[in-house]
Amino acid sequence: xxxxELIAHSSERLESAGVxxxxxxxxxxxxxxWLVLWRLGLPLDSLDEHAExxxxxxxxxxxxxxxxxxxxxxxxxxYLTGEAxxxxxxxxxxxxxxxxRSLIAEPLAEGVLxxxxxxxxxxxxxxxxxxxxxxxLAALAWPEARVLATDLSADALAVARLNxxxxxxxxxxxxxxxxxxxxxxxxxxxILCNPPYVNAASMAALPxxxxxxxxxxxxxxxxxxxxxRGLLAEAGHHLNAGGVLVLEIGHERKHFDAAxxxxxxxxxxxxxxxxxxxxxxAAQLK
Ligand SMILES: C[S@@+](CC[C@H](N)C(=O)[O-])C[C@H]1O[C@@H](n2cnc3c(N)ncnc32)[C@H](O)[C@@H]1O
Numbered sequence: 001x002x003x004x005e006l007i008a009h010s011s012e013r014l015e016s017a018g019v020x021x022x023x024x025x026x027x028x029x030x031x032x033x034w035l036v037l038w039r040l041g042l043p044l045d046s047l048d049e050h051a052e053x054x055x056x057x058x059x060x061x062x063x064x065x066x067x068x069x070x071x072x073x074x075x076x077x078x079y080l081t082g083e084a085x086x087x088x089x090x091x092x093x094x095x096x097x098x099x100x101r102s103l104i105a106e107p108l109a110e111g112v113l114x115x116x117x118x119x120x121x122x123x124x125x126x127x128x129x130x131x132x133x134x135x136x137l138a139a140l141a142w143p144e145a146r147v148l149a150t151d152l153s154a155d156a157l158a159v160a161r162l163n164x165x166x167x168x169x170x171x172x173x174x175x176x177x178x179x180x181x182x183x184x185x186x187x188x189x190x191i192l193c194n195p196p197y198v199n200a201a202s203m204a205a206l207p208x209x210x211x212x213x214x215x216x217x218x219x220x221x222x223x224x225x226x227x228x229r230g231l232l233a234e235a236g237h238h239l240n241a242g243g244v245l246v247l248e249i250g251h252e253r254k255h256f257d258a259a260x261x262x263x264x265x266x267x268x269x270x271x272x273x274x275x276x277x278x279x280x281x282a283a284q285l286k
Contacts (some may be wrong), residue, residue: 001054001055002051002052002053003036003047003050003052003053003055004047004051004052004053006036006055006060006063007029007033007047007177008029008032010027010035010036010063010064010067011031011032011033012028013032013067013071014028014031014032014067014070014071015023015028015274017071019031019070019071019074019076019209020207020208020210022053022076022207022209022210023076023077023084023099023101023209023213024076024077024084024085024099024100024101025077025097025208031070031077032067032171033069034077035046035063035066035067035077035081036063036066036067037076037220038081038083038163039059039062039063039066040055040062040063040166041060044085051093051220052285055067061148062148063120063123063162064197066080066169068207068247074207074208074209074212075209075212075215076099076160076209076212077098077208078093078189078269079093079094079095079099079121079212079220079238082094084099084101084133086098086100086101086102086137087105087106087108087109087131087137088134089136089167090141090166091131091136091163091166092131092132092159092162092163092166093131093159094159095212095213096153096155096156096158096159096214097130097131097153097155097156097159097160097213098130098213098214098217098218098252100131100133100194100211101126101143101196101270102133102134102248103248103272103276103277104194104248104277105137106135106270106277107134107160107246107269107270107277108137108138108141108192108246108267109137109141110229111141112133112269113190113244113246113279116241116244116279117189117190117243117244117282118160118256119189120143120144120145120243121138121142121145121188121189121190121243122145122146122189123145123146123148123186123187123188123189123190123240124138124139124142124145124146124147124148124188124189124190124191124192125147125148125149125150125184125188125190125191125192125238126138126147126148126149126192126193127144127150127180127181127184127191127192127193127195127231128150128151128152128193128195128207128227129149129150129151129156129157129160129175129198129215130151130156130194131156131159131160131163132149132160132161132163132173132175132215133163133231134192134194135147135149135160135164135168135169135173136163136164136167136173138190138192139167139169139172139173140167140169140257144197145283146172146173146174147169147172147173147174148173148174148176148184149164149173149174149175149176150176150177150183151175151177151179151183151244152153152162152177152178152179152183152216153177153214153216153217154177155214156214157175157177158235159282160175161175163272168235171214179221180230180231180234181230181231181234181235181238183222184238186241186252187237187240187243188238188239188240188243189239189242189243189244190242190243190244190246191235191238191239191243191244191245191246192246193214193231193245193246193247193248194222194247195219195227195228195229195231195247195248196216196217196218196220196226196227197218197220197226197227197249197252198218198219198220198223198224198250198251198252199220199221199222199252199255200221200223200226202216202251203219204247204261206218220252221253223252223255223258223259224249224250224252224255225255225256228249228256228259229259230262230281231245231286232260232267235280236282236285236286239282239285239286240282241282241283242282243281243282244279244281244282245282245285246268246277246278246279247278247279247280248276248277248278249276249278250276253276261273261282261286262282264280264281265278265279265280266278266279266280267279273279
């Protein structure tokens, strides 16, 4: 069997088992390619190069077993491989944190945020940092910036520390534990926040892959807006003049608009449309 045949077969197995592919991939073929390439010790971007190569029997068995594990456990691929990629940057991941996939990474890495800022940001807050993926991407995007990355979860911060060290950014990224903005005194040029925002009805219907992630990272209360309400009440006092808050709300735009009627926001374009990541200017938040 060739590598491409193995991946196609694995993809069919994942699909017919009904696994959910939404935490780093968007469909079964990509999920199968990720698992198989990783198990065979091949770079994840090397499929084209190796597609027609014959797979040795021991490797076939190893890949088959990993796909079986994915199906039987319904644990997301990133928890099985211990790694996730965002905007081409690798992050260590385990069950202590949500798997990095924030849409905020797109406008951040593509330079879209620069157009909204008077200057390159010198101070950035990554509020609800999880494994620090957005903090790391911000530090890489703006080499002069100092980043404060905060989270309520000590477990998440332990993973964040591994990622900050992995990317050699401990000089510029500070980690702090605490509830919301209480852990982030002072003002910032830019606040990034991918908070828990899943509403109660959606939480009750989550597929097993999402239930494998920490509930604290997802659960946004009845309308998904519990954390966001507290944030918007205070954010204006934590932004410098000309600063902006970039907030992910996922599929909760209806709940956001109901909770904050008339609040001027800009929907930033992402691969999932322009309703899921919102930009709010300091002047509008005061
Ligand atoms: C959706 S995850 C985002 C993680 C990371 N920023 C990312 O995009 O992958 C939300 C994070 O918020 C944290 N969190 C939940 N409630 C919090 C609170 N009251 N204060 C600070 N962090 C909180 C969770 O521990 C989790 O790491």
